[in-house]
Amino acid sequence: MALRTARNLAYCLNSIRNYSTNGPLVNVTVNEKSGFATVTLQNPPVNSMNLELLTEISHTLQQLEKNKCRGLILTSASNKVFSAGIDIFELHKPNSDRISQTWSFVQEIWIRLYGSAYPTVAVINGHATAGGCLLTLASEYRIMLNKFTIGLNETQVGLTPPTWLIDAMKNTIGGKQTEFALTAGTLFETEEALKIGLVDEVAQSKHDAIEKAEKFLNKFKRIPPHARSITKAKLRGANIQALVRNKDKEVKGYVDFITDPQFQDTVGKYIELVKQKSSK
Amino acid sequence: MALRTARNLAYCLNSIRNYSTNGPLVNVTVNEKSGFATVTLQNPPVNSMNLELLTEISHTLQQLEKNKCRGLILTSASNKVFSAGIDIFELHKPNSDRISQTWSFVQEIWIRLYGSAYPTVAVINGHATAGGCLLTLASEYRIMLNKFTIGLNETQVGLTPPTWLIDAMKNTIGGKQTEFALTAGTLFETEEALKIGLVDEVAQSKHDAIEKAEKFLNKFKRIPPHARSITKAKLRGANIQALVRNKDKEVKGYVDFITDPQFQDTVGKYIELVKQKSSK
Amino acid sequence: MALRTARNLAYCLNSIRNYSTNGPLVNVTVNEKSGFATVTLQNPPVNSMNLELLTEISHTLQQLEKNKCRGLILTSASNKVFSAGIDIFELHKPNSDRISQTWSFVQEIWIRLYGSAYPTVAVINGHATAGGCLLTLASEYRIMLNKFTIGLNETQVGLTPPTWLIDAMKNTIGGKQTEFALTAGTLFETEEALKIGLVDEVAQSKHDAIEKAEKFLNKFKRIPPHARSITKAKLRGANIQALVRNKDKEVKGYVDFITDPQFQDTVGKYIELVKQKSSK
Numbered sequence: 001m002a003l004r005t006a007r008n009l010a011y012c013l014n015s016i017r018n019y020s021t022n023g024p025l026v027n028v029t030v031n032e033k034s035g036f037a038t039v040t041l042q043n044p045p046v047n048s049m050n051l052e053l054l055t056e057i058s059h060t061l062q063q064l065e066k067n068k069c070r071g072l073i074l075t076s077a078s079n080k081v082f083s084a085g086i087d088i089f090e091l092h093k094p095n096s097d098r099i100s101q102t103w104s105f106v107q108e109i110w111i112r113l114y115g116s117a118y119p120t121v122a123v124i125n126g127h128a129t130a131g132g133c134l135l136t137l138a139s140e141y142r143i144m145l146n147k148f149t150i151g152l153n154e155t156q157v158g159l160t161p162p163t164w165l166i167d168a169m170k171n172t173i174g175g176k177q178t179e180f181a182l183t184a185g186t187l188f189e190t191e192e193a194l195k196i197g198l199v200d201e202v203a204q205s206k207h208d209a210i211e212k213a214e215k216f217l218n219k220f221k222r223i224p225p226h227a228r229s230i231t232k233a234k235l236r237g238a239n240i241q242a243l244v245r246n247k248d249k250e251v252k253g254y255v256d257f258i259t260d261p262q263f264q265d266t267v268g269k270y271i272e273l274v275k276q277k278s279s280k
Numbered sequence: 281m282a283l284r285t286a287r288n289l290a291y292c293l294n295s296i297r298n299y300s301t302n303g304p305l306v307n308v309t310v311n312e313k314s315g316f317a318t319v320t321l322q323n324p325p326v327n328s329m330n331l332e333l334l335t336e337i338s339h340t341l342q343q344l345e346k347n348k349c350r351g352l353i354l355t356s357a358s359n360k361v362f363s364a365g366i367d368i369f370e371l372h373k374p375n376s377d378r379i380s381q382t383w384s385f386v387q388e389i390w391i392r393l394y395g396s397a398y399p400t401v402a403v404i405n406g407h408a409t410a411g412g413c414l415l416t417l418a419s420e421y422r423i424m425l426n427k428f429t430i431g432l433n434e435t436q437v438g439l440t441p442p443t444w445l446i447d448a449m450k451n452t453i454g455g456k457q458t459e460f461a462l463t464a465g466t467l468f469e470t471e472e473a474l475k476i477g478l479v480d481e482v483a484q485s486k487h488d489a490i491e492k493a494e495k496f497l498n499k500f501k502r503i504p505p506h507a508r509s510i511t512k513a514k515l516r517g518a519n520i521q522a523l524v525r526n527k528d529k530e531v532k533g534y535v536d537f538i539t540d541p542q543f544q545d546t547v548g549k550y551i552e553l554v555k556q557k558s559s560k
Numbered sequence: 561m562a563l564r565t566a567r568n569l570a571y572c573l574n575s576i577r578n579y580s581t582n583g584p585l586v587n588v589t590v591n592e593k594s595g596f597a598t599v600t601l602q603n604p605p606v607n608s609m610n611l612e613l614l615t616e617i618s619h620t621l622q623q624l625e626k627n628k629c630r631g632l633i634l635t636s637a638s639n640k641v642f643s644a645g646i647d648i649f650e651l652h653k654p655n656s657d658r659i660s661q662t663w664s665f666v667q668e669i670w671i672r673l674y675g676s677a678y679p680t681v682a683v684i685n686g687h688a689t690a691g692g693c694l695l696t697l698a699s700e701y702r703i704m705l706n707k708f709t710i711g712l713n714e715t716q717v718g719l720t721p722p723t724w725l726i727d728a729m730k731n732t733i734g735g736k737q738t739e740f741a742l743t744a745g746t747l748f749e750t751e752e753a754l755k756i757g758l759v760d761e762v763a764q765s766k767h768d769a770i771e772k773a774e775k776f777l778n779k780f781k782r783i784p785p786h787a788r789s790i791t792k793a794k795l796r797g798a799n800i801q802a803l804v805r806n807k808d809k810e811v812k813g814y815v816d817f818i819t820d821p822q823f824q825d826t827v828g829k830y831i832e833l834v835k836q837k838s839s840k
Contacts, residue, residue, distance in 0.1 A: 156502070159507060160507055172735065179451075179512070183500065184499045185503060220743065226718065227715040227720050231720040231721070234726055262506070266504055434791075435787040435791055438784040459795050463780065464783060
């Protein structure tokens with residue numbers, strides 16, 4: 001292990017691996033040869049994005065940045081769920097400070113992942129709903145396994161996606177498909193998602209998906225990283241700048257919306273419904 | 281009738297039905313069960329949008345808004361023409377005040393229909409040209425019958441579509457197809473329109489189209505209307521705000537353009553051409 | 561010839577043809593009947609855009625504008641290369657003034673061609689890379705012959721495309737495909753380019769391509785040119801205005817980037833590589 005660390009100085013360093021041992025909810029491994037980091041979400045059963053998971057994802061991305069990662073594969077330890085998005089229990093009868101922190105971390109993760117200098121792939125080896133889909137839209141490339149669903153279904157629980165997320169979806173699948181998907185809160189099955197361009201490739205297994213992800217990342221092997229990252233910034237910078245400008249105001253608006261009795265009523269009923277379903 | 285009205289308080293109320301009896305050019309019926317309003321244009325022979333029809337459409341939309349309509353199906357009483365757009369005779373040797381009012385109503389209809397809180401479908405059961413196509417682009421979903429044509433053919437008569445309409449078309453069919461369509465003033469046949477995404481579905485009859493329209497509107501049955509309308513506003517708000525900011529200036533520019541001798545010459549020749557064709 | 565000139569007063573005049581005899585790197589011919597100008601780049605072997613070629617292209621476009629050209633077909637005298645883009649030797653150990661002029665001409669060509677009042681087609685009868693692809697994206701329609709490649713491969717040599725070019729590509733092939741293409745510096749073969757919409761039609765020969773180009777231009781025969789050009793300006797104006805506002809700043813940034821030792825190192829190595837390949 002010491003030997004491997006020593007060899008690996010060029011890219012994703014020591015600190016990441018150290019970090020990964022500290023974070024129980026996010027596992028980070030680095031392929032020494034390629035310099036690609038694999039970040040695996042492991043918050044069973046459905047990688048709910050509670051404040052703890054969000055904090056760990058954010059710190060992980062910060063470390064990858066510092067250590068000049070050459071590429072990121074984002075995936076799930078579960079073989080059923082990539083991520084079910086923000087933990088619904090964070091939204092139910094919330095403490096204002098905690099919900100404010102939660103949303104700040106969502107924003108920060110977006111800024112770091114959507115704006116990362118290194119290339120990024122989501123290996124979607126399970127359902128990716130709401131915040132789970134957000135993580136895949138922040139990536140550059142999406143590879144999905146069959147028989148799962150993906151989508152921003154926020155409206156189904158009475159929420160609305162933030163404008164920067166809407167803009168990223170428009171950039172990915174076009175204006176009209178985005179409107180259809182978001183107003184109805186549609187969850188797409190793998191094949192539909194491929195058809196409308198919400199995912200870029202379908203894989204037969206996680207192993208197959210990882211291979212395809214590495215193939216995508218290897219495309220950039222001979223591209224000067226400096227030119228690549230400036231180009232990416234030209235493509236994605238306006239989205240991030242708009243979010244940065246509006247960061248605090250958006251957190252406030254989000255807290256107000258979540259703590260509003262009308263929303264609390266909707267989310268309360270939703271939780272009841274889910275409980276009834278699972279008890280059957 | 282009194283019984284039906286009483287049952288129907290939840291959504292599209294009394295006033296709409298009353299209104300519909302007042303407006304000879306626009307018929308409004310409401311399905312009590314679903315709360316969906318069907319708005320039928322009936323200005324024979326081609327639903328030319330003269331000042332009178334525009335006024336009625338605008339008032340109808342205002343009433344639907346007030347009465348918290350749950351969904352709108354927009355269609356034509358003719359089985360040949362959905363709408364041929366702004367009445368060419370409104371543009372020929374016009375009175376400045378009247379043409380100014382005409383364009384203000386076009387803007388207002390756009391603001392109300394494109395920005396409606398409730399979901400909207402156009403059942404395009406005939407040709408939809410220029411302003412007729414505008415009404416369908418303001419809707420969320422477009423279902424078209426076979427063997428008709430649709431498009432913004434303004435350039436053919438020497439006009440240019442307003443920027444907010446151009447932006448909505450770009451959002452619907454993408455930048456390049458919009459440029460091709462608008463610079464050439466192309467009218468697309470049903471199948472072509474489906475192919476480029478200018479319409480979303482093809483129906484075999486008006487009955488079939490209405491069923492498909494209801495199916496689209498029913499998608500939103502379980503979506504909290506509040507979340508749906510905020511999401512729609514996030515998607516379409518910038519377009520409407522840009523129009524609102526520029527409203528008066530655009531009316532003035534339009535009046536100047538229409539009353540210019542060069543345009544009057546073009547439109548005069550166009551009317552002659554149409555007259556010659558119809559007399560043959 | 562005198563007779564032909566006399567007949568031709570209505571559109572692309574005398575001065576153009578005179579100009580064409582003066583410019584050794586750009587040939588201009590005008591079809592008297594249609595008023596369409598064919599502009600042929602002839603800077604062998606690969607139509608490298610050095611300062612001389614750029615100057616001539618810019619002047620040609622200026623003349624076409626003045627003379628109210630009815631349509632432009634842009635093509636190459638080579639049957640292998642449409643254009644290989646900005647001459648790499650202009651970028652290697654450059655004189656600041658000359659590189660500044662070079663980039664100013666690139667901007668000016670964009671403004672004139674992307675914003676031209678008349679319709680434009682690129683007949684891509686050879687490879688169109690970097691600046692070569694830029695010329696085709698500035699056109700309204702792209703017809704390409706088989707077995708060539710096209711793309712903005714700037715990142716491969718450590719450069720990044722300007723934002724106005726990125727925006728035009730997004731308008732042509734959508735946001736996601738643009739990001740894929742630009743971050744990897746992808747060169748697409750004809751069939752792939754057709755599939756993603758980077759070209760609009762494939763031709764079997766240059767003769768076939770020219771016929772298709774004329775067919776495209778003839779679509780506008782009955783469209784009042786005034787309405788067409790205003791519509792085009794509404795579609796493309798924001799792109800051009802953004803460039804105009806940022807013109808000088810962009811030239812400065814480009815000069816700084818090009819003259820930076822890091823870039824000079826990259827470009828030096830690239831030239832070595834090309835030399836080694838060609839000596840084999």
